[in-house]
Amino acid sequence: MDIFMKDFLWGLTGRVVLPFDPLYTLKRQGFNRAIQKYPLVIVYCRNKKDVSNAVVWARKHSIPIRIRSGGHNYEGYSNGDYLLVIDISEMKGIEIVEDTKQLYIETGVTNKLVYEVAASKGYPFPGGTCPTVGVSGFALGGGWGLSCRYLGLGCDSLEEVELVNYEGDIITTNKRCNTDLFWALRGAGGGNFGVAVSMRFRLPKRIEKVTLIEIDYLHVDAAEQEEFLRVWQDWLKCADYRVTLIARIYNSKHDGLAMLVRGIFYGGTEEAKDIMAKFLVLKHAVYAFSYSTFLEAVTIIGSVYPPYEKFASVSRFVTRDFLQPEIGQVVGLIRKRPSGSVFTGLSLYALGGKVAAVRKDETAFFYRKAQYITWLETVWEEREYAAENEEWVRRRYPVLAQYTTGSYVNFPYRGLIDYLEAYYGSHMESLIKVKAKYDPFNVFTYPQGIIPTMGHDYPVPKEQSEPDIFLPASGDRDAMYRGFRYVTETSVK
Numbered sequence: 001m002d003i004f005m006k007d008f009l010w011g012l013t014g015r016v017v018l019p020f021d022p023l024y025t026l027k028r029q030g031f032n033r034a035i036q037k038y039p040l041v042i043v044y045c046r047n048k049k050d051v052s053n054a055v056v057w058a059r060k061h062s063i064p065i066r067i068r069s070g071g072h073n074y075e076g077y078s079n080g081d082y083l084l085v086i087d088i089s090e091m092k093g094i095e096i097v098e099d100t101k102q103l104y105i106e107t108g109v110t111n112k113l114v115y116e117v118a119a120s121k122g123y124p125f126p127g128g129t130c131p132t133v134g135v136s137g138f139a140l141g142g143g144w145g146l147s148c149r150y151l152g153l154g155c156d157s158l159e160e161v162e163l164v165n166y167e168g169d170i171i172t173t174n175k176r177c178n179t180d181l182f183w184a185l186r187g188a189g190g191g192n193f194g195v196a197v198s199m200r201f202r203l204p205k206r207i208e209k210v211t212l213i214e215i216d217y218l219h220v221d222a223a224e225q226e227e228f229l230r231v232w233q234d235w236l237k238c239a240d241y242r243v244t245l246i247a248r249i250y251n252s253k254h255d256g257l258a259m260l261v262r263g264i265f266y267g268g269t270e271e272a273k274d275i276m277a278k279f280l281v282l283k284h285a286v287y288a289f290s291y292s293t294f295l296e297a298v299t300i301i302g303s304v305y306p307p308y309e310k311f312a313s314v315s316r317f318v319t320r321d322f323l324q325p326e327i328g329q330v331v332g333l334i335r336k337r338p339s340g341s342v343f344t345g346l347s348l349y350a351l352g353g354k355v356a357a358v359r360k361d362e363t364a365f366f367y368r369k370a371q372y373i374t375w376l377e378t379v380w381e382e383r384e385y386a387a388e389n390e391e392w393v394r395r396r397y398p399v400l401a402q403y404t405t406g407s408y409v410n411f412p413y414r415g416l417i418d419y420l421e422a423y424y425g426s427h428m429e430s431l432i433k434v435k436a437k438y439d440p441f442n443v444f445t446y447p448q449g450i451i452p453t454m455g456h457d458y459p460v461p462k463e464q465s466e467p468d469i470f471l472p473a474s475g476d477r478d479a480m481y482r483g484f485r486y487v488t489e490t491s492v493k
């Protein structure tokens with residue numbers, strides 16, 4: 001490294017990766033390989049001081065910042081071109097204090113690590129489905145998981161967050177201290193107010209075992225997919241709060257038209273089977289109900305995710321039933337895969353239960369009363385199909401949007417016009433005030449970030465422009481796609 005470069009980097013502590021580093025190509029990419037960004041510097045922080053130094057360094061050099069933990073943001077908003085990525089994924093401290101039933105984490109830990117550590121003491125945890133997602137990115141956006149109807153969203157168990165602010169200072173937020181910021185961090189905290197460096201969660205009651213629910217429907221037709229959506233919306237209205245499901249209505253290169261259901265029930269297998277009866281009588285259902293430890297259940301659920309994918313998607317909240325003709329239209333969205341697509345799907349993430357039991361104003365997560373989240377996606381393998389697949393989502397979004405509301409910030413979509421309203425509903429105004437108070441110069445920003453001057457008369461600072469440059473990435477494998485685990489024979493164990 002030459003003297004000029006050393007001088008330029010002075011003040012930055014932690015492990016620095018630069019564009020000419022052999023690891024750069026690997027390290028600059030996130031989970032969604034359809035998004036290619038070229039940061040100027042990536043700094044892997046080892047502790048809070050490194051994070052603080054990184055913020056101060058970036059401001060001194062007027063270099064924009066992105067914050068990255070697990071790197072799973074769908075639109076690549078933890079990354080960007082010509083900027084500093086503050087990467088906290090190596091800050092992996094984690095501890096359980098048994099007396100107070102509290103979990104302390106540094107914010108680089110993943111779902112997998114939290115599940116393993118919590119389970120080692122007999123606790124479940126309201127984390128997400130993908131093992132490599134960062135718990136901080138997950139919980140700051142709300143945090144939907146297969147325990148949420150029983151234990152609430154990830155952010156509902158948060159008791160305290162420590163944050164490095166725009167001046168590089170560490171501030172503590174909880175129900176007594178910086179309460180407005182603590183409110184904002186639970187649902188709108190990703191990338192907007194500062195770098196969360198540590199979190200404290202309240203742990204739920206210990207649990208011996210749960211029932212893992214797996215149902216597959218292969219070789220179905222369009223009418224059966226529509227019937228499935230009808231059953232789903234009917235079932236969810238009075239479903240037991242101890243069960244949370246994800247369902248996918250999909251069209252894959254491998255299976256053609258199909259559906260699947262995965263879920264966790266906090267109870268025994270026979271009761272789970274009764275609760276799920278409406279799904280089991282549908283044609284082609286092949287199912288397995290297994291009484292497993294919580295760790296076994298989340299590990300099996302998480303085992304289908306590949307290390308990366310190429311996809312485009314949009315999410316919406318569903319607040320009312322789809323009517324008869326609407327069901328055909330919505331399910332029909334996935335019937336034609338665009339060129340190069342290996343998978344199109346409409347996923348359904350059950351809400352209700354403990355999610356709806358929390359008052360809407362208690363946290364920044366706005367859509368407490370929605371019935372479920374729906375997520376439309378297409379996955380492709382070869383990069384030349386990107387434009388066509390993105391266009392596929394763009395054309396279908398208005399169809400879905402007319403019957404649904406808002407969008408889940410953890411499943412962002414760059415095509416949203418009024419993105420703040422879509423993500424935060426009427427919490428938007430309060431969030432802008434919190435932003436103006438804690439990050440007045442908009443140091444922490446990204447293309448769909450909250451801007452402190454939004455809605456005011458004085459000029460809105462220009463967003464960082466992120467030109468869509470493309471450099472071929474050496475060593476980047478194009479083909480990578482999730483491997484499904486199918487239920488092979490019906491069983492209740």
Ligand SMILES: Cc1cc2nc3c(=O)[nH]c(=O)nc-3n(C[C@H](O)[C@H](O)[C@H](O)COP(=O)(O)OP(=O)(O)OC[C@H]3O[C@@H](n4cnc5c(N)ncnc54)[C@H](O)[C@@H]3O)c2cc1C
Pocket residue numbers: 030031066067068069070071072073074077078088107127128129130132133134135136137138140141142143144145189190191192194195196197305410411446
């Ligand atoms: C395969 C897959 C499965 C998923 N499953 C689920 C699921 O079951 N439930 C669910 O709710 N979501 C799910 N998600 C979405 C995921 O929770 C969000 O994308 C989440 O924000 C990712 O966090 P991350 O740290 O991995 O990503 P990153 O890209 O590192 O961060 C995501 C956003 O949060 C910000 N951020 C991250 N850490 C911090 C921090 N410490 N301080 C301040 N800002 C921070 C980033 O700047 C960025 O804006 C899934 C995503 C993928 C790709």
